[in-house]
Amino acid sequence: PSIVYCLKLLMLLALGGVTMHVPDEDVVASLGALRLDGHFSFDDAQAAARDFGNRCSLLPAAVLHPGSVSDIAATVRRVFLLGRHSPLTIAARGHGHSLLGQSQAAGGIVVKMESLAATAVLQVHGGPSPHVDAPGGELWINVLHETLKHGLAPRSWTDYLHLTVGGTLSNAGVSGQAFRHGPQVSNVNQLEIVTGRGDVVTCSHEVNSDLFYAALGGLGQFGIITRARIALEPAPKMVRWIRVLYSDFETFTEDQEMLITAEKTFDYIEGFVIINRTGILNNWRTSFKPQDPVQASQFQSDGRVLYCLELTKNFNHDEADIMEQEVGALLSRLRYISSTLFYTDVTYLEFLDRVHTSELELRAQGLWEVPHPWLNLLIPRSTIHKFAREVFGKILKDSNNGPILLYPVNRTKWDNRTSVVIPDEEIFYLVGFLSSAPSSSGPGSVEHAMNLNNQIVDFCEKNGVGMKQYLAPYTTQQQWKAHFGARWETFERRKHTYDPLAILAPGQRIFPKVS
Numbered sequence: 001p002s003i004v005y006c007l008k009l010l011m012l013l014a015l016g017g018v019t020m021h022v023p024d025e026d027v028v029a030s031l032g033a034l035r036l037d038g039h040f041s042f043d044d045a046q047a048a049a050r051d052f053g054n055r056c057s058l059l060p061a062a063v064l065h066p067g068s069v070s071d072i073a074a075t076v077r078r079v080f081l082l083g084r085h086s087p088l089t090i091a092a093r094g095h096g097h098s099l100l101g102q103s104q105a106a107g108g109i110v111v112k113m114e115s116l117a118a119t120a121v122l123q124v125h126g127g128p129s130p131h132v133d134a135p136g137g138e139l140w141i142n143v144l145h146e147t148l149k150h151g152l153a154p155r156s157w158t159d160y161l162h163l164t165v166g167g168t169l170s171n172a173g174v175s176g177q178a179f180r181h182g183p184q185v186s187n188v189n190q191l192e193i194v195t196g197r198g199d200v201v202t203c204s205h206e207v208n209s210d211l212f213y214a215a216l217g218g219l220g221q222f223g224i225i226t227r228a229r230i231a232l233e234p235a236p237k238m239v240r241w242i243r244v245l246y247s248d249f250e251t252f253t254e255d256q257e258m259l260i261t262a263e264k265t266f267d268y269i270e271g272f273v274i275i276n277r278t279g280i281l282n283n284w285r286t287s288f289k290p291q292d293p294v295q296a297s298q299f300q301s302d303g304r305v306l307y308c309l310e311l312t313k314n315f316n317h318d319e320a321d322i323m324e325q326e327v328g329a330l331l332s333r334l335r336y337i338s339s340t341l342f343y344t345d346v347t348y349l350e351f352l353d354r355v356h357t358s359e360l361e362l363r364a365q366g367l368w369e370v371p372h373p374w375l376n377l378l379i380p381r382s383t384i385h386k387f388a389r390e391v392f393g394k395i396l397k398d399s400n401n402g403p404i405l406l407y408p409v410n411r412t413k414w415d416n417r418t419s420v421v422i423p424d425e426e427i428f429y430l431v432g433f434l435s436s437a438p439s440s441s442g443p444g445s446v447e448h449a450m451n452l453n454n455q456i457v458d459f460c461e462k463n464g465v466g467m468k469q470y471l472a473p474y475t476t477q478q479q480w481k482a483h484f485g486a487r488w489e490t491f492e493r494r495k496h497t498y499d500p501l502a503i504l505a506p507g508q509r510i511f512p513k514v515s
């Protein structure tokens with residue numbers, strides 16, 4: 001079987017037209033001899049070389065479909081023992097929703113984490129501290145479906161749920177609940193991890209805490225998360241989903257900041273920027289039906305930049321009156337353009353899975369599997385106005401290529417022992433330029449979007465904005481060192497401890513494989 005394996009491997013490499021270090025036959029035979037509950041496959045290498053960003057394709061030598069955690073541990077251990085002389089690296093692939101090859105491994109092994117999710121069970125535990133034990137490769141949408149059966153749900157989300165538990169926990173996991181509960185990495189009590197030496201380690205705030213904090217936001221550098229214990233709360237049945245518009249950035253952000261620091265407030269607080277919008281990509285974040293609040297055609301913006309505050313209030317059917325009163329009281333404190341209050345009531349599931357609805361619409365129009373040159377920035381409160389003045393309307397003349405998110409979060413809800421890098425200020429903003437590039441040239445092209453992204457980053461760097469990138473697509477260690485700043489030393493020390501040969505997550509381009 002090792003010869004067949006080797007031939008298939010070489011054929012794949014040739015088909016991909018990729019230049020890479022090909023593992024020798026002994027290495028291949030050594031892996032082929034592993035006794036696994038799952039299996040290696042070679043015919044889906046092309047699929048493992050794709051991601052949501054659609055701008056980077058690195059062909060692996062093989063894909064591991066783990067049937068158990070031991071499969072992952074045995075594979076990592078074998079590659080570790082092959083040592084410096086083997087070029088093999090290993091990338092865990094969640095749902096492959098990275099932007100620039102972060103879950104790929106050129107000539108290495110991609111571990112399809114969703115195969116593990118299919119063989120492991122989601123276990124929901126009630127009681128005073130409800131939680132769910134979820135496989136690392138589980139999609140958040142499945143976690144939600146399962147926990148809802150028990151009347152429970154995780155507290156902190158991403159805007160889109162067709163992402164995996166291990167994938168978002170390796171970044172941070174941020175959405176409109178983060179101001180209150182912190183990002184998803186602040187809502188995990190325990191992890192099971194396969195380190196870069198192939199050891200299976202359980203870790204938490206109390207036990208093996210250094211590895212626990214390293215892995216949270218750790219970009220897959222310290223181990224493969226095979227299981228996560230996620231905190232739950234009682235799930236509401238319904239959500240009042242509200243949007244209001246502003247034409248003044250100061251008023252918009254003052255209201256956002258008031259809401260995220262108020263004791264009694266909404267359950268979800270986000271916002272987005274609307275600049276001269278037309279076209280379907282504008283509806284990416286879904287629209288209320290029948291009255292869409294952000295169709296510029298229905299609202300005379302006179303070419304102004306508009307800011308949309310998006311809010312929700314959770315409720316159960318028997319609490320509708322109280323919800324109405326609370327929402328009324330909160331809205332009365334806001335200074336939006338009074339004719340622009342839009343709302344709808346939807347189930348909690350419908351609200352949380354909202355981006356999937358847009359995904360289906362975009363897929364139907366062939367606009368989902370296109371390049372996504374996204375730029376996600378964390379901007380300190382003290383420089384957000386300077387940033388907005390330069391970017392909205394000056395660098396960016398429209399927001400036709402996709403939504404621009406902008407909302408504040410509280411630093412106190414982020415744990416600085418994790419690997420996540422954030423600005424050093426009490427309040428900072430997440431600003432996401434979520435561009436799609438369906439055309440090969442012109443305003444809908446990757447080139448156009450990248451040019452704008454570069455201008456924005458350039459402006460930040462030259463004007464002391466104090467910005468940090470989220471889901472950063474850096475390609476050199478020097479860039480990563482600058483990103484981590486004073487925290488680089490800890491990050492590097494942890495890498496030496498848990499993945500000394502730098503086998504894991506090569507697509508982040510932080511540490512080259514030790515040879």
Ligand code: FAD
Pocket residue numbers: 052091092093094095096097098099102103104113136137157158159160163164165166167168170171172173174175219220221223224225226355471505507508
């Ligand atoms: P992958 O892209 O497959 O992997 C991401 C990285 O983590 C890779 O380096 C990979 O090797 C590593 N990895 C994957 N699984 C594991 C594991 N089990 N253990 C260790 N390392 C692992 N992010 C937000 O924070 N908030 C949002 O609102 C948000 N919305 C999004 C909307 C869309 C439409 C998309 C495409 C992405 C969004 N994201 C958001 C970004 C998302 O967090 C990242 O794409 C993230 O990478 C999760 O995707 P994934 O599960 O497919 O992981």
